[in-house]
Amino acid sequence: xxxxxxxxxxxxxxxxxxxxxxxxxxxxxxxxxxxxxxxxxxxxxxxxxxxxxxxxxxxxxxxxxxxxxxxxxxxxxxxxxxxxxxxxxxxxxxxxxxxxxxxxxxxxxxxxxxxxxxxxxxxxxxxxxxxxxxxxxxxxxxxxxxxxxxxxxxxxxxxxxxxxxxxxxxxxxxxxxxxxxxxxxxxxxxxxxxxxxxxxxxxxxxxxxxxxxxxxxxxxxxx
Numbered sequence: 239x240x241x242x243x244x245x246x247x248x249x250x251x252x253x254x255x256x257x258x259x260x261x262x263x264x265x266x267x268x269x270x271x272x273x274x275x276x277x278x279x280x281x282x283x284x285x286x287x288x289x290x291x292x293x294x295x296x297x298x299x300x301x302x303x304x305x306x307x308x309x310x311x312x313x314x315x316x317x318x319x320x321x322x323x324x325x326x327x328x329x330x331x332x333x334x335x336x337x338x339x340x341x342x343x344x345x346x347x348x349x350x351x352x353x354x355x356x357x358x359x360x361x362x363x364x365x366x367x368x369x370x371x372x373x374x375x376x377x378x379x380x381x382x383x384x385x386x387x388x389x390x391x392x393x394x395x396x397x398x399x400x401x402x403x404x405x406x407x408x409x410x411x412x413x414x415x416x417x418x419x420x421x422x423x424x425x426x427x428x429x430x431x432x433x434x435x436x437x438x439x440x441x442x443x444x445x446x447x448x449x450x451x452x453x454x455x456x457x458x459x460x461x
Contacts, residue, residue, distance in 0.1 A: 241339075245416070250424040256424055280295075288346075328423070341369060341390070343386075370383070402421065403421045412439035420438075
């Protein structure tokens with residue numbers, strides 16, 4: 239492997255956003271007269287882009303969210319993020335020590351990624367290297383966003399290492415031919431989380447950023 243490039247998912251990896259995002263979906267669906275979209279429903283959608291989440295919720299609950307109200311989801315999410323969003327535990331010192339190229343490749347919109355990184359103080363670690371599934375044809379678990387990120391960084395996919403918290407994201411990284419590190423340090427983790435990431439193809443599963451640093455050192459990345 240040449241000098242490895244690091245690709246980070248955003249939600250649940252860099253920022254501890256998944257519990258807040260689930261709360262936003264629950265509130266907005268209830269506001270539109272569709273109760274019952276609880277955390278257990280949203281947990282099955284982690285790693286997907288919003289359009290795919292709406293489709294999945296319909297499959298699981300029968301609720302058809304009105305397309306004209308799509309903006310309500312981000313409005314409620316942004317409000318919660320502005321008030322409560324925090325970086326994942328230990329990510330600030332991890333990124334401060336990390337050498338080499340890195341980027342963000344997320345299923346979220348560019349606006350949501352930038353807002354998340356801004357309110358948590360992480361923007362300075364990534365600059366303009368922000369890539370969203372809105373930039374490619376297919377969202378995770380397709381490899382499109384990871385291949386796009388590698389191209390933009392001028393890297394071969396085989397020289398990229400992805401840190402992901404969702405099985406969909408891990409599947410996309412594996413499909414792209416990249417090393418996949420499964421991360422279970424977010425507030426939405428659950429007892430089977432690591433096993434599901436391994437089953438999706440993760441090369442390693444790490445519960446905190448110290449463990450990620452150890453695995454990266456073994457791959458030749460100073461962190």
